[in-house]
Amino acid sequence: MRAMLPVRVLIFALAFGFACAAMRAQTQWEMPSDAQRCPSKWGAKDEVGSGNLMKPEMALKAAKLIRTGEVFTLGFHLSAALPLIGSRRFDMHMKRSTATDPGTRGENEEIVITELGQVGTQLDAFAHQIYGGEYYNCITNHEMSFGDGGVTNDLTAGARQGFPKLGVEKIPDIMTRGVLIDVAGLKNVDMLEGGYVITADDLQQALAKEKVKLETGDAVMINTGWGKLYTVKDKDKYLKSSPGIGIEAGEWLIQQNPMLVGTDTCCVEVRPYPEQKMNLPIHAMFLIVNGVYLVENLRLEQLAAAHAYETAYIMTPLKIEGGTGSTIAPIAVR
Numbered sequence: 001m002r003a004m005l006p007v008r009v010l011i012f013a014l015a016f017g018f019a020c021a022a023m024r025a026q027t028q029w030e031m032p033s034d035a036q037r038c039p040s041k042w043g044a045k046d047e048v049g050s051g052n053l054m055k056p057e058m059a060l061k062a063a064k065l066i067r068t069g070e071v072f073t074l075g076f077h078l079s080a081a082l083p084l085i086g087s088r089r090f091d092m093h094m095k096r097s098t099a100t101d102p103g104t105r106g107e108n109e110e111i112v113i114t115e116l117g118q119v120g121t122q123l124d125a126f127a128h129q130i131y132g133g134e135y136y137n138c139i140t141n142h143e144m145s146f147g148d149g150g151v152t153n154d155l156t157a158g159a160r161q162g163f164p165k166l167g168v169e170k171i172p173d174i175m176t177r178g179v180l181i182d183v184a185g186l187k188n189v190d191m192l193e194g195g196y197v198i199t200a201d202d203l204q205q206a207l208a209k210e211k212v213k214l215e216t217g218d219a220v221m222i223n224t225g226w227g228k229l230y231t232v233k234d235k236d237k238y239l240k241s242s243p244g245i246g247i248e249a250g251e252w253l254i255q256q257n258p259m260l261v262g263t264d265t266c267c268v269e270v271r272p273y274p275e276q277k278m279n280l281p282i283h284a285m286f287l288i289v290n291g292v293y294l295v296e297n298l299r300l301e302q303l304a305a306a307h308a309y310e311t312a313y314i315m316t317p318l319k320i321e322g323g324t325g326s327t328i329a330p331i332a333v334r
Helices: 004-027 048-051 056-064 139-144 200-210 233-240 248-256 281-290 301-305
Strands: 071-073 090-094 109-114 123-124 176-183 218-224 260-263 293-296 310-314 325-327 331-333
Touching: 048 293, 056 176, 056 310, 109 260, 176 301, 200 248, 218 301, 218 310, 233 301, 248 281, 281 293
Parallel strands: 176 218, 218 260, 260 293
Antiparallel strands: 071 331, 090 109, 123 293, 123 325, 176 310, 310 331
């Protein structure tokens, strides 16, 4: 028996090592080949992706969830003080009336200089992400520069006024069942730590606690508590890192066939994600590979406090022709 003990220990050590290697492998994700991801399940010419799920029955199902008429604002205010990634900006210049004399009429206007598709509470369209020269449904950078028949060699000229394909104007107005997955609530914390990787098990446990199941076409909203930092005082911390979904959770969500997935963070996915070679792999998984919309910087604190796990989610993207996304002001109604 004593002689056998080291062998058993060795076998256990090897098995444990293989298990750890398998666990590490599960966290790695690479872009599937063109043959694996194209054509899209909605067809070779499709540019709408999960927006194809927006049928009248989705709106009718969402309407049945409205019982009290309580409205939750899910979008943050826009201003120059909001958290902005990198070189993004929001500058507002007022054109104020000088008509102050009695009996005179005046008017005020503003000029806003901003990345209108990528600031504030916003929706990512499929034109936002490219990998290896290709977008969603294997649409090439050449097609996105000239459409189907460009002749110039200037790859920026054709898209100067918007991309000819995959623009945000193609995304339908959305009214569907909204499901809040309160992961911060599951963990009994006000806020998950920056860098926390949300797992599929986290999502499933939170849904079980809420007694809710995901259905095809849902607008999935994941509360991390990170939105509490969306202020002038804490915006640097808000942007430095964030909790978010990992590869396993992303793949599980894709299997549930949602219309969109959003969080109260800047990027939906966890940051930083040192185990991944690709920057923002969830963006690639959702937008490029599977054609599922992402919504960032959602305001979910009130929704979570009210335990409003099922609502009617209503969202209208700005119809920016050829745009990469849209600033939005979505609401949830119950």
